[in-house]
Amino acid sequence: MVFSLLSKVPLCSATVTGELTGTPGDGDVGRHLLVVTVTDGTAPVSKAFTIDVSNVNDAPEWRLPPDDLELEHGTPLLMAVQAVDADGDDVQYYIASEPAAEGLTVGVLSGDVAWYKPRPGTYLVTVTASDGEEDVDTVFDLVIKRAKVEDEGMGNAPLYAAIAALLVVVVLLLLWTVMGGAVAAEMLEWFKREYGFEEKQKATDKGGEDWDHLMDLARTSPPGSRGTMFLPHMSGASCPVVDSASMGAFVGLRGFVKPNVFRQAGGV
Numbered sequence: 704m705v706f707s708l709l710s711k712v713p714l715c716s717a718t719v720t721g722e723l724t725g726t727p728g729d730g731d732v733g734r735h736l737l738v739v740t741v742t743d744g745t746a747p748v749s750k751a752f753t754i755d756v757s758n759v760n761d762a763p764e765w766r767l768p769p770d771d772l773e774l775e776h777g778t779p780l781l782m783a784v785q786a787v788d789a790d791g792d793d794v795q796y797y798i799a800s801e802p803a804a805e806g807l808t809v810g811v812l813s814g815d816v817a818w819y820k821p822r823p824g825t826y827l828v829t830v831t832a833s834d835g836e837e838d839v840d841t842v843f844d845l846v847i848k849r850a851k852v853e854d855e856g857m858g859n860a861p862l863y864a865a866i867a868a869l870l871v872v873v874v875l876l877l878l879w880t881v882m883g884g885a886v887a888a889e890m891l892e893w894f895k896r897e898y899g900f901e902e903k904q905k906a907t908d909k910g911g912e913d914w915d916h917l918m919d920l921a922r923t924s925p926p927g928s929r930g931t932m933f934l935p936h937m938s939g940a941s942c943p944v945v946d947s948a949s950m951g952a953f954v955g956l957r958g959f960v961k962p963n964v965f966r967q968a969g970g971v
């Protein structure tokens with residue numbers, strides 16, 4: 704006798720024994736009609752029957768996993784991730800990080816990852832795709848770099864404070880009081896912001912940083928700034944003579960004074 708099988712699912716019949724073998728896939732889930740025929744060469748006989756192929760859950764698979772990412776502070780993080788599910792289940796996304804990144808989110812259904820106000824640091828981020836039964840994680844490194852200006856400001860602040868503390872000297876001579884003090888960091892930032900845009904551009908053109916050209920120019924002025932002085936009372940005067948009405952000023956100007964002495968007198 705010879706067996707044969709008519710089937711839309713991937714099953715086959717051994718021609719001699721009639722044994723049915725095969726492995727249905729996710730696309731075969733459901734009820735199917737099969738017809739098996741056996742013949743002795745002269746009189747074939749057929750028998751129809753049904754089989755039900757039930758689903759076995761498959762975990763989601765990552766199709767668009769996140770890559771390691773490095774951003775400058777102030778740049779929003781926006782990217783999409785995607786996982787697919789062979790069973791057609793809805794995939795939901797979750798996100799977590801170490802250390803915790805407050806404000807880092809992922810759309811539960813969209814997979815859109817967003818962090819609009821990223822904080823500087825190095826994070827190990829885990830994104831989870833779930834079909835409700837099984838979870839699949841993917842991890843990536845996220846680095847948020849501090850902006851260059853922020854680094855300089857934060858890094859130099861203690862130095863400026865120390866210089867200011869060391870250089871405040873009060874000398875009593877007869878009826879005169881002479882006081883010298885270092886210029887506060889905010890004054891340097893003010894000078895650079897308001898008057899240093901050309902120098903910043905020149906420094907950038909030469910491949911340097913925004914302070915480089917200002918410092919080079921200040922070095923061309925002799926010690927003492929040729930008598931030019933800067934009174935850094937832009938927000939009034941503080942200790943030892945507190946005076947909120949006192950105002951900032953450049954004094955001791957002469958016709959030969961060039962912009963570089965301003966920069967030196969201003970502490971730049």
Ligand SMILES: [Ca+2]
Pocket residue numbers: 729758759760761789790
């Ligand atoms: Ca399945």
Ligand SMILES: [Ca+2]
Pocket residue numbers: 760761762763788789790791792834
């Ligand atoms: Ca599934």
